Amino acid sequence: MLDIPSTARSPQQMFGAIAKNYYTELMNVKREDLVVVSVMPCLAKKYECQREEFSTNGNRDVDYSISTRELASLIKSCNINFDLLPEEDFDNPLGESTGAAVIFGVTGGVIEAAVRTAYELFTGKKLEKIDFKELRGLDGIRMATIDFNGTAINIGIAHQLGNARKLLDGIRTGMYNFHAIEIMACPGGCIGGAGQPLHHGHSDIIKARFDAIYREDSQKKIRKSHENPYIIKLYEDFLGHPLSETSHHLLHTHYFDKHNK
Numbered sequence: 001m002l003d004i005p006s007t008a009r010s011p012q013q014m015f016g017a018i019a020k021n022y023y024t025e026l027m028n029v030k031r032e033d034l035v036v037v038s039v040m041p042c043l044a045k046k047y048e049c050q051r052e053e054f055s056t057n058g059n060r061d062v063d064y065s066i067s068t069r070e071l072a073s074l075i076k077s078c079n080i081n082f083d084l085l086p087e088e089d090f091d092n093p094l095g096e097s098t099g100a101a102v103i104f105g106v107t108g109g110v111i112e113a114a115v116r117t118a119y120e121l122f123t124g125k126k127l128e129k130i131d132f133k134e135l136r137g138l139d140g141i142r143m144a145t146i147d148f149n150g151t152a153i154n155i156g157i158a159h160q161l162g163n164a165r166k167l168l169d170g171i172r173t174g175m176y177n178f179h180a181i182e183i184m185a186c187p188g189g190c191i192g193g194a195g196q197p198l199h200h201g202h203s204d205i206i207k208a209r210f211d212a213i214y215r216e217d218s219q220k221k222i223r224k225s226h227e228n229p230y231i232i233k234l235y236e237d238f239l240g241h242p243l244s245e246t247s248h249h250l251l252h253t254h255y256f257d258k259h260n261k
Helices: 009-027 044-048 069-076 099-105 107-124 163-174 203-219 230-239 247-253
Strands: 037-040 066-069 141-146 151-159 178-183
Touching: 009 037, 009 044, 009 247, 037 107, 037 141, 044 066, 066 069, 066 230, 099 107, 099 203, 107 151, 107 178, 141 163, 151 163, 163 178, 230 247
Parallel strands: 037 066, 151 178
Antiparallel strands: 141 151
């Protein structure tokens, strides 16, 4: 089933590729002199950033990946009190995010973010309904049909690998027929990742993080990825257009069968 996954890189690897190939031009520095560090809820990101296909001449797109729990430990060990620090804005470009970016961290969030953009690109019409509550929830396997202006799009969602196996087995046997599926390995999605503060299996902690994600999404001024002004400018100035030669090279990947390795 290696032909099924999206070829789009993870947000970590997309940012690393942009940082090492676009920011270096803006700042007039060599990629070898730019150090990219990601802070992630996922311990698997440590392996991902070391994959050979995510480097150029031995220089990684992402040099180091630390977990959110490791960052918290660093902050405590350095005695940093954020309440005493002055307010600052994130650096731009890519210092501003959308609601769609926020919900990437929860099960069902990646596909909902994709639907918000895909609907407008597919139909050419403005999406009035931003919240797709039929895609949300903490049930291990969920299914929904989204109306794309008269075209029914069937979507399957699973979190935790046992549920993912059941969903994929259903696809193999013909029980399910989806246009798109989303699978996350951790309970609740990235909010329950192994790099996060430990939840010890307490569902109330996962639920609190789940609710916080959607609350932050609802408060964002921009809630669709393709409306982020810095992403628009990035395409205008550097990438050209989605699936251009440059964007395909930097933002997409390919997969290998590792069964015999």
